[in-house]
Amino acid sequence: MSDLMKLTLAGARDALRSGQTTAVELTEASLAAVEASKPLNAFVHDTSDIARAQAVAADLRLQAGDAPDMCGLPIGMKDLFCTKGVATQAASAILKGFKPEYESTVSQKLFDAGAVMVGKLNMDEFAMGSSNETSTYGNAVNPWKVDGRELTPGGSSGGSASAVAAETCLAATGTDTGGSIRQPAAFTGITGIKPTYGRCSRWGIVAFASSLDQAGPITKDVRDAAIMLEAMCGFDPKDSTSMNLPVPNFEAALTGDIRGKTIGIPKEYRVDGMPDALETLWSEGTAMLRDAGATVRDISLPHTKYALPAYYVIAPAEASSNLARYDGVRFGHRAKLEAGDGITEMYEKTRAEGFGAEVQRRVMVGTYVLSAGFYDAYYNRARRVRALIKKDFDDAFASGVDAILTPSTPSAAFGLGEMADADPVQMYLFDVFTVTVNLAGLPGISVPAGLDSKGLPLGLQLIGRPWEEGDLLNTAFRLGKSYGL
Template identity: 80%
Template structure:
């Protein structure tokens, strides 16, 4: 078999089980591609020795699961034992955990192979993968000569999967960081219900919003990988003690009788005509597949971005207080006479990038005594109203909600970097899902005039990822998105 790195997880699994290919061959094919793809900036800590060791173990295993022998990339936010886990930040320079995150433990227990760690925005704060200490991740898609963003914060994961450097990757999503990069690179990404996947061993950004999920070449692969990542974890107090269904078995493609809601509030002023048409086409595809389409209202949507950009920085300010130069990571060089306060100040000034500093300062401000009620408490109340909007819609019998995933196709690197407000607007369609703790999936469904991929988002009922994946599968089958980026790297 040739081009083994281009296989889907499902196709590779079936080939491995038949004996048509070995995990060592699959892994070598991916490692070869990674070596020639430094221009994409996707892999930042390569682990070929670990990968080959895991691949040989997978080949020796007689009763492996669905991920046995499958080469994956791991976002740099996941702690991996003995392997640099920096969250793309200078402040964690040199940090190699003595423990394994729950998600990677479960993937490895199922026989997955780790090719290396993937680039991301620093501490997952960003929408373009331009805040990383490693430098930018680059989209494998191009329009003209300019390099494009792969999205953020899981930009390295998106770039690696889209460029066939790995068969799948882990991502995390705090306000759209799986779904937006997936849409920008023409792949599939699902953020599960908050609590479905353990957060233990994943470097925290905003603890009430963060959720890990898979980024894959198609919906079936997302279902396979998600099953391995899910499950109750007593080490995470927010982890739900619920059985994990066989998500792949739910992929029938039959959505007859399902009700799909189209929210009027997502028709934003100035939305590009291409996004509007993509949304209309996706609606027609689901209708043709037998779903009932209804107009719905989510009245508090317009307050979602302001509420998110109060709550997320507030939690980040609290979470990032642990990086002080005392226990792990970078410590600044001190002058004679410097005390503990100077060490904290110098270490944080050197270790954190500008975007992280900006969000920490915003978060500290909104949590301060005079502003706690004016900002943070009001944002929490808005969050409750946003969740209630979704609850009301689902109570009326809506099974899933269809929206655009992003307000545009991938944009040029550097274009929005100096304008935080423009950058934050990239999350306009995705943050509501995190605020309400719901599952959401981005599916590639078309291309724009320049040939760049565009994605649609489906939002599901809580804990019903199987049903959501099946609706996404029906959309994928109808859209027949098969475009791939031309190799330039």
């Protein structure tokens, strides 16, 4: 078969099962595409030896007729997932040389399902960023281009989005703490879903903000998202916040029938300075769902405005605690010490050398909001506001809304380096539509909706009821069908 990398996961799965191609052939095509994609800087650790061995094993399973959906399919793995014996750095200098002695639950589940890992993927350092510009490996680049400018693929899962959009692998893992799957998917014209908090085990994923972090797939379309998500999620006794619920067959939920469903359109997501193209695409998406038989209703999520400031208390607070483990003692970088330096100097120098500017900033903001005298004023207040943000969604769902349609991001991808002189807060604003979903623990999916005036992709986000990813995927699938995807 030619153009193997143009296949979707579903298409490649069917081609493998019908014997039109083999896992080895697919994997070689992917590895060649990875090699040719160097200028994108999406892949940061070579795992070609592992991929080739996994492909041979996958072909044996296919021949034996014991092949789960993901069997033999080449995927990329975000550098945040601990992979046994393979460099895992969370794109940070402080984890240089770290090779885990264990496998993350999600990557293990994918391998058990027969997936082939063709490489580890670039990202923002410790997943803190919205443009993949905080990575110790340098920027990942968006395969979309206008005016000869190099654009961000978004972040933090920028390498994942770039790799899938550039058709170097069929899909990739991502993680999403404030929008890090959905925003890069939108910026690169592909699909990304963050499931309900507790659906995917966080065990073995380098922690950023534990009450917000969730893994999910970045794929070419909604069907692929359903297939790969199913392989990634499920109860794990090693993650105390993992939910003990059966995993539904998500692909079987894709009937395309959304008649009788109610879609909410939140007025608070209409922000100043939103590009006309985005406004138009949002209205068109709304009309498409209505034409497909859904009822569309205006809703209010009154605390939306406070989601970003609440997030920028809670996420740094949790990060400052989680990142305390990088002390130069058990793993990763240790600073060279001078005569007379004690253990405190070792901690301070190690962390100053190992953490990049944005990570240092967030660890220190987190330290401040948790410090004596400020804990109530900042951290506890943010957690109260978080409860109100969740209640906004609970109220909408209780009033009969099945899913909420919003833009994924306030604009299309910006140029790499263009935000370099901006206030950090300006960069945070790119997460304005996605961060609410993490705070409320809900499933959210970004699907490509069209192009802006310059020809760059824009995404629409659908937000679903907790634990109803199947229904959410089906609504997204219907929307995708309206776009002819």
